[in-house]
Amino acid sequence: MRWRTGRQSSNVEDRRGGSSGGGGGKMKIGLLGTVAAVLIGWYMGFNPIQVLGLVGGANTILGGFGGSSTQTVSTGTPQDEAGQFASSVLASTEDVWNPVFRQLGGRYVEPKLVLFEDGTDSVCGYSNSATGPFYCPGDQKVYIDLGFFRELQNLGASGDFAQAYVLGHEIGHHVQNLMGTTDKVTNLQARASKSDSNGLSVALELQADCYAGVWAHHAHKQFNVLEEGDIEEAINAAGAIGDDRLQRMSGRRINPDSFTHGSSTQRMEWFQRGLKSGDLKNCNSFSS
Structure with a gap:
């Protein structure tokens, strides 16, 4: 991904304290922890994506074990490469979604990207590194411990555009929030069966x-950001975190009724649908 030639976003809150020059945080869970979280999640009846926070949903965030922390917050461009990469991807999403919303007759409210290490507070609750990336609709911020990208590699998804896909997905939840989709889904889930709620x-x-x-479609069209292999990296990342793959990893029978994020095939197909068309009208996953 050609990200170094792009601008940096000013909508970054770096809560990593003294680590802002050290490469993006420390992920504590590790590969064995990832496998354990998958097993515990399915045993307890939770989707392991929720346990790990892998590309978490707009309303899906595990509360931490309580408590809060005092953190130094800096704004502006991070000084380390990992932080600058995230800032550049965020800037790219701003440059795409602002004109898209203008064309729709609306206004895009730019979200904040919070970089944290070990744990942090949000309106959605306290989260630690194992929660993974998530979007909090209450404060319109995306939260990520950049060490998560190492865990993504452990699941078989490597490359800078695999990482960019993760951030693009979380910004996608912000778009849903601005469009009112998140509230509609939440209201429907409140009176739906468990199976129907999972489907939503x-x-x-x-x-x-x-x-x-x-x-990704518009970013490449406007700024020529994609390099050879980037699309494959993103598709591979989408497939790596499908519900069926994680069920298979845990040794359980694949049960589509328990899916909350979609199968690997579905996730790859819907990413490619948006990539090929660049049109929001082709993203009505609720009609299918």
Whole structure:
């Protein structure tokens, strides 16, 4: 991904304290922790994506174990490469979604990107590194411990555009929030059966995947950001975190009724749908 030639976003809150020059935080969970979280998640009846926070949904965030922390917050461009990469991707999403919303007759409210290490507070609650990336609709911020990208590699998804896809997906949840989709889904889930609620969650996640594809389409069209192999990296990342793959990893029978994020095939297909068309109208995952 050609990200170094792009601008940096000013909408970054760096809460990593003294680590702002050290490469993006420390992920504590590790590969064995990832596998354990998958097993515990399915045993307890949770989607392991929720346990790990892998590309978490707009309303899906595990509360931490309580408590809060005092953190130094700096704004502006981070000094380390990992932080600058995230800032550049965020800037690219701003440059894409601002004109898209103008064309729709609306205004794009730019979200904040919070970089943290170990744990942090949000309106959605306290989260530690194992929660993974998430979007909090209450404060319109995306939160990420950049060490998460090492965990993504452990799941078989490597490359800078795989990482960019993760951020694009979370920004997709922000787009859903601005469009009122998140509230509609939440209201429907409140009076739906568990199976129907899971189906709505899947539709929400697949639409965010599609929106990530829409962003990638326009970012490349406007700024020529994609390099050879980038699309494959993003598709591979989408497939690596499908519900069916994680069920298979845990040794369980694949049960589509329990899906909350979509199968690997679905996630790859919806990302590609947005990527190929660049049109929000093709991202109505709820109709299917």
